[in-house]
Amino acid sequence: MPKLWNETIEAHRREVRDAILDGTASLAAEHGPLSVTMSQIAEKAGIGRATLYKYFPDVEAILHAWHAREIAGHLARLTEVLDSAEGPATRLESVLEAYALITHESHSHQDTDLGAFLHRDNGDHLAHAHQHLHHMVQHLLTDAAQAGNVRDDIPPNELTRYCLSALAAARTLPSEAAVRRLVTVTLAGVRPPQH
Amino acid sequence: MPKLWNETIEAHRREVRDAILDGTASLAAEHGPLSVTMSQIAEKAGIGRATLYKYFPDVEAILHAWHAREIAGHLARLTEVLDSAEGPATRLESVLEAYALITHESHSHQDTDLGAFLHRDNGDHLAHAHQHLHHMVQHLLTDAAQAGNVRDDIPPNELTRYCLSALAAARTLPSEAAVRRLVTVTLAGVRPPQH
DNA sequence: GCTTTATCGAGACACTTTGTCACTGTCAAT
């Protein structure tokens, strides 16, 4: 196996790949994901159609790759938020709020839940990126539960799904203030029930 | 304008239409919605391809119609539940639980959030069916808020989005018991905050 | 009952999209 290539060629490939993903996202946003064709994508990306097949086997794979890139970007931002907060409760609230806001602004770009739709992933990319996110929130919830800020009568796994799903509603909300209210309500659901 | 046709022809059309929708759902479930073609659908439904175009203009329209039919069925079941419950709090809980269970079992059929994905609806079918659902839940929440069972510091509209979105997590849960726990948590989010 | 009329269904056609060749040009390694 020859040593890996020079920087130049790999950088170029990345550029082309990104152009493909951007173009596809644009096309999908404009005419709907079902009407996107390999031909359109190739033209939009400024490459030959046959070349496109050297990067991706079909439209579905491209949409998956785009979604994975999107999620990865979100994860990076969330990790920043995570690291800059102190204490289990604060960390949980900060990350959930950040997630909701990201989801909210992603709406205008009209992307999300494409992943849920395209669940032809057989435990691959989507699973990876999304499980990463899931794991992060679950960890936060477990910590907060140990600190007594979160109910412990429900498995953390299920609380995590609840949080992520509830906050997905941020996509449909009109204002940032509404998103913050959504976070409030969602957090109210995970607090220990009083008796 | 000639009076509308006899029952027979219309019944036949409905049969064919249903066969198309069923076949499409089956194909979409098996190979993913993006790879479904008009040719496959026609063959599966047992009609000529050209005939299929007399019913629907393209795959997207068929998926929309199938989704609308699905939602309509769910709505009918929810309306039953709604009518057989007494009192604002009980009604809210019953309907939300029923919705979660329906979502849960719909998972195996792998359908939902296809609607969210195909938001090429310009205020049409999807809007109609889904807004009907939204309206039902919002009404329940408003009643329950007036009775003091639900917080009134958040607009009912937003609480509704929260509920429906949170309960969508039922799709990914493994057991019915987990779904009931999800309903518990979701309801905890909408209760009046204590001070 | 028989014609009229509307519409269902299918064969056929022109066009687009798809997936895969074989081929050229370029860069890195020896």
Add this chain to the structure above:
DNA sequence: ATTGACAGTGACAAAGTGTCTCGATAAAGC
């Protein structure tokens, strides 16, 4: 300089698409 690997492209066969036209069938008018 030669070799090997790979990006990129034009070309081709196959599949899918949308439309048109034509025959068959069932309701409606006389």
